[in-house]
Amino acid sequence: MKAKNFLALDVGEKRIGLAMADSQVRIAVPFGWVANDERAMKELAEIMLRHDISLVVVGYPRNQSGEPTQQTEFVVDFVRRLGQLDIDAEIAYQDESLTSVQAEQRLAGKxxxxxxxxxxxxxxxLQDYLEVHG
Incomplete structure (x- = not known):
């Protein structure tokens, strides 16, 4: 069975953080970022095609009470536009609560x-998604 490739997006207003994993190794690794500007969709489409991405996992922001926020609306709109690309990949959401805080702690000093x-x-x-969806 062919391995599936996964791409995760941490969508921000200025940048989109990227990470990748595959269905065999199942370990998410950072893959840089793209500027969230008028070229972002084209760049993401090229990355998705080049790496044969089957599933895009997008961080879903919520506030501390678990409610959607203004950032949630921004991400949902972004995903709607991403879904209009002519690419054969599923899109899934994964709760992103506190991931930026965790990331800063992991990278402290680096x-x-x-x-x-x-x-x-x-x-x-992406790692959270892989752990939840076995």
Missing amino acids: IKDKGDIDAEAASII
């Missing part, structure tokens, strides 16, 4: 730029 935190947060989102 942070080169904010994109590193976004990529690390994406890897936490």
Whole structure:
């Protein structure tokens, strides 16, 4: 059986953190970031095609009470636009509560730029998804 490739997105207003994993190894690794600008969808589509992505896992923001926020609306709109790309990949949400905090703690003292935190947060989102969905 062919391995499936997964891409996680930590969608922010300025940057989108990326992480990848496959269905055989099932370990999420940071994969950098792309600027969230007018080129973002094209860049994501190229990454998805180049790496034969079957599933995109997108961090779903909520507040401390578990309620949707203004950022949630931003992410849902982003995912709607992502879904309009002509790419054969499923899209799933994964709760991203506290992933940026965890990412900063993991990278303490090793942070080169904010994109590193976004990529690390994406890897936490993807690892959480892989653990929940066996």
